[in-house]
Structure formats: structure tokens, C-alpha cells
Amino acid sequence: MTRKRARVAVVGSLNMDVVVKANRVPKMGETVMGEAVHFIPGGKGANQAVAAAKLGARTVMIGAVGDDPFGQSLLESLQKSGVDLRGVKIVSGVATGIASILLTEKDNSIVVVAGANSRCLPEDVAAGRELLSDADVLLLQLEIPLETVLAAARTAKEMGKKVILNPAPARDLPDELYRLTDVITPNRSELEFLTGRPVEESGLESSMKELLDRGAGCVVTTLGEQGAAFLSPGGGFRRMKGYAVEVVDTTGAGDAFNAALACGLSEGMELPAAVDFAGRTAALAVTRLGAQDGMPQRKEVEDFAKRL
Numbered sequence: 001m002t003r004k005r006a007r008v009a010v011v012g013s014l015n016m017d018v019v020v021k022a023n024r025v026p027k028m029g030e031t032v033m034g035e036a037v038h039f040i041p042g043g044k045g046a047n048q049a050v051a052a053a054k055l056g057a058r059t060v061m062i063g064a065v066g067d068d069p070f071g072q073s074l075l076e077s078l079q080k081s082g083v084d085l086r087g088v089k090i091v092s093g094v095a096t097g098i099a100s101i102l103l104t105e106k107d108n109s110i111v112v113v114a115g116a117n118s119r120c121l122p123e124d125v126a127a128g129r130e131l132l133s134d135a136d137v138l139l140l141q142l143e144i145p146l147e148t149v150l151a152a153a154r155t156a157k158e159m160g161k162k163v164i165l166n167p168a169p170a171r172d173l174p175d176e177l178y179r180l181t182d183v184i185t186p187n188r189s190e191l192e193f194l195t196g197r198p199v200e201e202s203g204l205e206s207s208m209k210e211l212l213d214r215g216a217g218c219v220v221t222t223l224g225e226q227g228a229a230f231l232s233p234g235g236g237f238r239r240m241k242g243y244a245v246e247v248v249d250t251t252g253a254g255d256a257f258n259a260a261l262a263c264g265l266s267e268g269m270e271l272p273a274a275v276d277f278a279g280r281t282a283a284l285a286v287t288r289l290g291a292q293d294g295m296p297q298r299k300e301v302e303d304f305a306k307r308l
Contacts, residue, residue, distance in 0.1 A: 006057035006266035008259070009135035009161075011125060011152040012045020013117040013143030014063050014078075014088070015097040016070040017251065017291065024104055039070075040290045041077035042099055043117070044141040044168060047252050051259030051295040052139070053082040055281065057266065060135065062087035062128045062152070063144070066096035066116040077292055087128040091116045097143070101251060108251055112143060112169065120144040122151035133159055136266040139258060141166045146174075153180035162265060165216075166258045167194060179215035183265070185258055186211075187222045204229055205237045220275055222257055222282075224250075228275055240275050243283035243304075252291030257282040260301070280304055 021035040041050075045063050053059040061083050065071030067090050074096065078085055097115035101108055125132075125148060132138060138156040140149050140163065149165075156163050157180050165181040167173065170193035178184070192199050195207045208219040208231040218232035227242035260281035264274030281301050288294035296304075 004267050006052065006263040007134060007136045008052040008057040008059050008139060008262045008266055009132050010045050010049040010052070010059065010139045011062045011144070011148065012048065012141045013043040013097055014046040014065050014074045015043035015099040015112065015117070016074065017042035017099045017101050019101045019103055019251070021103045025102060025109060038290070040293070041074050042291045043097060044143050044166065044255055046074060046078060047255035047291045048139050048141070048259040049078060049083045050081040050292040051256050051281070052263055054295045054297050055260060055263045055301065056298045057263045060084040060087060060131045062120070062124055062131065064089050064091050064116040064120040064124070066094045067092050068096055070096040071116065081292070084131070087124070087131050089124060091119045094119060103249060103251070114143065117144050120148050122148050124148070125151045125155055129155060132156060132161065135161060137162045137164060137262045139164050139166070139262045141168055142171055143169065150174070150177055153177060164258060164262050166254065168254060170194065175214055178211065182217040183220055183261070184211055184216040185220045185222065185261065187254060191221055205231060218271065220261065222254060228279055230271060230275055232271060235271060238272065240272070240279055243280060245283045245287050247286045249289045249294060250286050252294055253282045253286045255291060256285035256295055277301070
């Protein structure tokens with residue numbers, strides 16, 4: 001049986017990731033020596049678009065870059081991966097967004113400067129309405145103005161599309177956005193921010209239910225090496241196992257997960273199968289350096305499943 005080809009639209013950020021590798025995070029006021037620095041195409045929106053395209057989805061992106069060398073590099077990376085760039089505008093006289101990433105053996109910490117991402121506006125969504133109409137699923141994050149995220153979600157729902165919101169970086173969200181969202185995908189720390197309380201293991205389900213109560217269609221919480229959990233009105237609460245791999249770079253893990261989830265749902269997978277597919281994709285992504293270069297091809301994910 002031929003698999004339906006996923007059709008995914010991404011409205012979101014494009015950043016140049018300035019990645020510094022070090023043994024550990026410096027304490028306040030301390031200087032530590034780094035091991036290396038890399039300039040790597042990134043941004044949550046662009047990462048998710050590249051990941052979806054590599055998984056075989058017909059992928060279109062709406063966003064903004066500056067008219068500088070970083071912007072050109074980002075466009076080239078997207079184009080190389082097969083992403084439709086008709087919705088990405090070049091803003092004259094504005095710097096491309098930057099993410100400064102400190103990468104240690106155990107994890108990463110990130111500071112984002114929006115740059116041209118702040119110029120991704122509701123009118124760009126309106127201008128890209130035809131691009132969105134060709135997709136089954138719209139994938140959103142929070143590195144662009146919130147009014148643009150809302151405009152994109154409203155437009156998608158008007159056209160009967162499924163909306164996935166990756167609420168990162170975490171911020172307060174209006175009730176309307178929850179109601180427009182079919183699937184919200186916080187990690188543990190984002191779930192804690194959104195609910196305003198620590199997420200104990202025994203309280204994970206109740207924290208996720210709070211987002212359902214605000215209007216989200218279902219909640220998928222990523223839990224790193226522990227896998228993921230999901231909660232939906234019809235399917236209840238369920239945990240999905242993680243996959244043990246040798247971790248090289250966790251930077252793009254969440255983006256790989258969200259892109260794969262969007263692809264799976266667009267292809268018609270049921271939620272448990274889509275979450276498992278997303279988990280396998282994210283596990284492969286963290287075994288490589290660089291968010292976009294580390295995104296796996298579809299065959300690699302399928303081969304990985306056969307080895308389990």
C-alpha cells in the first residue's frame with residue numbers, strides 16, 4: 001500500500017545558530033575555555049521545515065531573514081533540503097535572527113535574538129494563504145510575534161487544517177490559541193511554565209489535563225530520554241518509551257520530534273503511532289551535530305525501527 005505523502009506548512013523562525021562547545025556551563029561571573037565554535041543553520045521553524053522535508057513531506061515555510069550572509073546561508077540550507085521558500089521574505093537592513101548555543105556533554109542552553117524573525121507579520125500569513133491551503137498540517141512555534149502565530153492558527157482552522165503548536169520558547173498564551181490548537185507539544189519545563197507549577201511524575205497527567213481544559217485538542221509532552229506522554233479526550237493518558245542512543249547534540253531534538261509528529265498525522269497515522277515515529281526521529285537526530293544537518297532521512301528512521 002502506497003503511503004500518502006505528508007503536506008506540512010511551517011510558520012516560524014529562521015536563525016543562525018552560533019554553537020560553542022565546552023566541558024561545562026560557567027558559573028555566574030566565571031569564564032571557561034570553549035573547545036570549538038560552529039555556525040549552523042537553525043531556528044525552530046527552519047529546523048522543523050528541514051526535518052519534515054527530509055522525512056518526505058511536501059513542505060512550505062513562511063518566515064523572514066535579513067539581507068545578510070547569515071540569511072543567505074539559511075535560505076540555501078532550506079533549499080538544499082527541498083523546502084518551498086516562496087513564503088520566506090528577505091527584510092532589507094535587518095539582521096537575521098541569531099541563537100547563541102552553549103553545548104556541553106549533558107545538555108545545551110540557548111539565548112535567541114529575534115532579528116528579522118520579529119518582522120514575520122500577520123500580513124505575511126495572509127500573503128501566504130495559498131501556500132497554507134496546500135498543506136494538511138500547520139506547524140507553529142513561538143520565536144516569531146505571537147500575533148503572527150495567532151493569525152496563522154486562525155487561517156489554518158478556517159481552511160480545515162490541523163494545527164500543531166510547539167510552545168517554545170515558553171511564554172504565556174491566550175486562551176484563543178489553545179482553542180485553535182489540535183495538538184500542543186510542550187516539553188517538561190514548558191509544561192511547568194504553562195501550568196505555573198512543578199511537574200512531578202505522579203502529576204504529569206493532571207498538568208497535561210490543564211492544557212486540555214484550556215481548549216487544546218490533545219497534549220503531547222516530550223520527556224527527553226524517558227520518551228513522551230500524550231493525553232487526548234478520546235484516548236486517555238499514555239506513556240511512550242524513549243530510545244537509548246549515544247547523544248552528540250540535543251539542540252534539534254524537539255524540532256525533529258514536532259516535524260515527525262506533523263508528518264505522521266498528515267499521513268494519517270493514529271496519535272500513538274505518530275508519537276512513536278516522532279520519538280524515533282528525535283532519537284536519531286541527537287546522535288549528530290547540528291540541528292538541520294542532523295535531521296534524519298525517512299529511510300534512516302524506518303531502518304532504525306527495524307533494528308529495535
